[in-house]
Amino acid sequence: MRSWKFGDNIDTDAIIPGRYLVHYDPKVLASHAFEGIRDDFSKRAEEGDVIVAGRNFGCGSSREHAPLALAGAGIRVVIARSFARIFYRNAINVGLLPLVCHDSDKIADGEVVRVNVGEGFVEAGGQRYSVEPVPGFMQEIVAAGGLVEYARKIPEVKLCTALHP
Amino acid sequence: MLLIYIMGMTLVEKIFSRKCGREVQAGEVVMASVDAAMIHDITGPLAVQKFREMGGKSVFDRNRVILLFDHQIPADSIPAAENHVFLRRFAAEQKIHNDDIREGICHQVVMEKGKAGPGEIVVGADSHTCMYGASGAFATGIGSTDMGFVLKFGALYFRVPDTIRLTVKGLFPERVGAKDLILAIASDIGADGATYHALEFTGDTMARMEMAGRMTCCNMAVEMGAKVGIVPPDEVTWDYLKPRRKIDPFPLSSDKDALFAGERSYDVSNLAPQVATPHNVDQGVDVTKVAGTKVDQVFIGSCTNGRFEDLKEAAEVLGDRAFSDRVRVIVIPASRREYLKALQAGLIERFVSAGALVEAPCCGPCMGGAFGLLAPGEVSLSTSNRNFRGRQGSTDASVYLCSPATAAASALFGEITDPREV
Numbered sequence: 001m002r003s004w005k006f007g008d009n010i011d012t013d014a015i016i017p018g019r020y021l022v023h024y025d026p027k028v029l030a031s032h033a034f035e036g037i038r039d040d041f042s043k044r045a046e047e048g049d050v051i052v053a054g055r056n057f058g059c060g061s062s063r064e065h066a067p068l069a070l071a072g073a074g075i076r077v078v079i080a081r082s083f084a085r086i087f088y089r090n091a092i093n094v095g096l097l098p099l100v101c102h103d104s105d106k107i108a109d110g111e112v113v114r115v116n117v118g119e120g121f122v123e124a125g126g127q128r129y130s131v132e133p134v135p136g137f138m139q140e141i142v143a144a145g146g147l148v149e150y151a152r153k154i155p156e157v158k159l160c161t162a163l164h165p
Numbered sequence: 166m167l168l169i170y171i172m173g174m175t176l177v178e179k180i181f182s183r184k185c186g187r188e189v190q191a192g193e194v195v196m197a198s199v200d201a202a203m204i205h206d207i208t209g210p211l212a213v214q215k216f217r218e219m220g221g222k223s224v225f226d227r228n229r230v231i232l233l234f235d236h237q238i239p240a241d242s243i244p245a246a247e248n249h250v251f252l253r254r255f256a257a258e259q260k261i262h263n264d265d266i267r268e269g270i271c272h273q274v275v276m277e278k279g280k281a282g283p284g285e286i287v288v289g290a291d292s293h294t295c296m297y298g299a300s301g302a303f304a305t306g307i308g309s310t311d312m313g314f315v316l317k318f319g320a321l322y323f324r325v326p327d328t329i330r331l332t333v334k335g336l337f338p339e340r341v342g343a344k345d346l347i348l349a350i351a352s353d354i355g356a357d358g359a360t361y362h363a364l365e366f367t368g369d370t371m372a373r374m375e376m377a378g379r380m381t382c383c384n385m386a387v388e389m390g391a392k393v394g395i396v397p398p399d400e401v402t403w404d405y406l407k408p409r410r411k412i413d414p415f416p417l418s419s420d421k422d423a424l425f426a427g428e429r430s431y432d433v434s435n436l437a438p439q440v441a442t443p444h445n446v447d448q449g450v451d452v453t454k455v456a457g458t459k460v461d462q463v464f465i466g467s468c469t470n471g472r473f474e475d476l477k478e479a480a481e482v483l484g485d486r487a488f489s490d491r492v493r494v495i496v497i498p499a500s501r502r503e504y505l506k507a508l509q510a511g512l513i514e515r516f517v518s519a520g521a522l523v524e525a526p527c528c529g530p531c532m533g534g535a536f537g538l539l540a541p542g543e544v545s546l547s548t549s550n551r552n553f554r555g556r557q558g559s560t561d562a563s564v565y566l567c568s569p570a571t572a573a574a575s576a577l578f579g580e581i582t583d584p585r586e587v
Contacts, residue, residue: 009356009445011553018534018556021207022237022244024214036560056357056390060553061532062292064211064308084390085361086292090308137194137322147310151219157318160185163194165324 003079003124004041005109006053011060012087016069024065026072033069047074050115052107054080057098058087067091077115079104079122079131092138093147103129136164173422175328176397177363180284180303180417191327191426198320199229200302201280203289205271206234207534208309210248212290213255215313224259225319231280231289232256233264235271236528241535269500269526272296272468276380277502279409283398283417286323288315293468293550295386299379300406301398301417303363306387326392327426328363328419329354333370335434340482340584343378344470344548344568346370347385348439350431352449360390362426365419370433371396376405377474384469385550388446438584440546441566444554452571452583460565461543462493463576464557466524467531470548470569471499473506479573480512482584487519491579494521495537497529521576533557539564546581548572 020032034041051057051070057080058066067090070078077097081104091098097117107113107124114123121128134142144150174182174190181189184197204212209232216224224230232252240246249265256263268274272293281287283301288294290312297304307321315321331350364386371379379396386394396402397418406412419425437451465471465479476498488494496516498504504526507513516523530537531549538558539545545557545564552564567575570584577587 011551013533013551013553013556014560018532019538021532021534022242022248024211036555056360059356059390060292060387060551062208062290062294062306062308064208064310082357082360084357085392086306086308086387089311093308093310135194135324147314148215148218151314151317157196157320159198159320160187160189160195163196163322165192165194 001048001112001114003050003052003107003109003111003113004045005107006051008054009056009059010053012058012063012066013060015058015066016063021063021065026068029065029069030072033073042073045073045075049075050113051075051078052104052113053078054105055082057083059084062086064090064094067094067096071096079107081105092134092141095146097142100132101129173420173424175423175425176365176395176417176419177303177326177328177393180286181325183284184286189325191325194322194324196320196322197286199288199315200285201229201231201287202312202315203231203271203275203291203294204312205236205291206238206245206248206252207236208290208312209252211309212312212316213252215310216316219313219317221313221317224261224316227259227261230261230316231275232261233268233271233274234266235269236532237535238266238527267501269503270468270471270528272384273471273499273503276300277409277500279406282406282410282412283402288312288321292387293384295391295393296380296384296468298383298386298393298395299376301396301402303393303395305392324361326361326363328365329359329427329429330365330367330419330425332428332430333366333368333433334430335370335432337433338436340570341433341436341438342478342568343374343381345436345439346431346433347382348441348449348566349436351385351388351447353429354389356388356445356447357390359386362391364389364391364394366394366396372399375474376401377472381469388550438568438571440571440581441552443552443563443565446550446552446566452581455565455581456583458581459544460492460546460575460580462495462537462539462545463572464495464530464537464545464547464549465569465572466497466499466529467549468499469550471497471503473503475548475569476507476512477510479569480515482570482573482587483515483519483577486577488521488576489579490520492576494576495524495530496521497524498526500526530557546572546575
């Protein structure tokens with residue numbers, strides 16, 4: 001449940017370098033996560049640890065290998081001040097929860113973080129910080145367990161219907 | 166389809182409104198059908214896997230799926246070769262046309278085959294899909310699972326973005342162009358300054374700009390977090406599309422009273438060549454600030470700057486001279502068609518004579534996967550779109566981004582050089 005703290009503009013090349021994109025197994029990808037950026041991550045990250053970052057986490061390439069690499073390392077939640085668009089969607093789609101928290105900089109590296117999605121806050125260092133809820137329609141995908149499960153449940157899409165923003 | 170808009174709409178709102186036959190405003194989330202979907206060798210296999218996990222049996226429309234290999238070609242490893250085989254089998258099974266390794270970089274190929282056009286919605290499993298906005302399409306990059314959904318349903322949910330309008334005025338000085346402009350804009354807006362927005366390019370500079378330059382600008386919209394970079398279709402657009410597909414021109418632009426989330430203007434008449442310094446795209450400076458920086462590798466190519474116009478500009482700066490033997494120069498045309506144009510114009514002979522390595526059309530060193538990787542401590546100067554730490558190899562290497570003119574000038578001397586002075 002410890003935090004792995006990163007700064008602003010952590011791009012998907014940093015999360016998983018281009019030379020490993022031939023692989024799709026989350027465990028294999030996890031063994032190269034943050035390679036050269038933070039080498040202890042792949043060795044020491046444990047199930048349930050969280051990533052805590054600044055602005056624009058996951059910017060750059062659309063590679064879904066990035067959220068998969070984090071999921072493969074046991075990460076279930078990423079807490080950041082803001083996310084890049086494609087990463088945010090990819091994370092939701094593969095069942096990794098991206099939480100926007102304006103106070104993410106107040107959480108220290110290695111700190112124990114408790115996440116309470118239902119009530120919309122995270123706790124670290126004796127402090128409670130609120131997190132923004134996932135946008136309306138995406139909550140259905142989260143509730144389904146990811147976009148694959150969501151897609152399996154619907155026989156067809158209703159074109160041009162307005163979804164809850 | 167006749168739609169009467171109650172209030173002014175942006176170009177992007179109009180695209181979604183045309184699609185849905187009703188007024189759609191920024192901020193709405195809609196399930197919209199797509200006109201084309203592109204997958205390549207890196208993100209394609211996972212998209213196909215997700216398509217199958219979703220219960221997909223046959224793709225929504227085999228003629229609307231664009232499939233080719235460009236990131237790791239010819240296969241640079243056995244896993245890459247296996248991915249290619251996997252996608253070839255999928256193409257055969259679904260009767261999807263597969264350009265395989267033959268055509269070049271996905272984004273260039275989509276554009277030159279006329280697969281994206283004004284008013285259309287196009288998605289690609291690659292972040293630089295936003296480049297097709299140069300054709301007046303709403304085009305955006307998506308992940309593999311989203312693409313699996315698209316392959317099955319032919320539709321995807323979109324949050325219709327607000328638009329930031331960029332008005333560009335003035336004539337470019339000698340040896341300054343679209344890449345310098347977009348690097349300057351990225352520095353101004355910042356790496357996340359346009360997150361979830363559309364960037365609409367207008368103004369007399371854009372009106373004069375050829376499609377090649379517009380593609381360069383739209384390509385890098387994602388480097389500011391934008392969903393798409395888009396240029397309202399005009400004569401240049403329709404002239405580009407005419408020989409490529411059957412399409413009748415129609416008016417499509419933002420209304421005068423459209424609501425923009427932001428407006429910025431730029432004057433290029435005094436713009437200096439720009440160089441993005443390590444390790445972020447928004448760290449651009451005038452070339453004079455970094456002139457003299459030693460470089461080990463110069464890469465001229467990519468979906469950002471691998472077109473004939475880019476190669477021509479580089480060749481003009483090069484002239485009859487030879488590249489410095491202190492630097493490795495790699496030139497890669499963006500596509501087979503651009504390669505042929507460059508060959509026929511004698512540009513390839515010029516580059517090879519000058520000491521460059523000319524590779525067959527592909528992404529090359531841009532994504533640090535296939536070849537041309539950097540060792541710790543090395544410096545690359547690249548006409549591509551990203552200079553993230555580790556992007557082109559070692560995380561202890563540095564990547565600078567620039568225009569083809571600056572790349573060619575710097576390759577002459579083995580150090581970053583102002584193209585106006587050579």
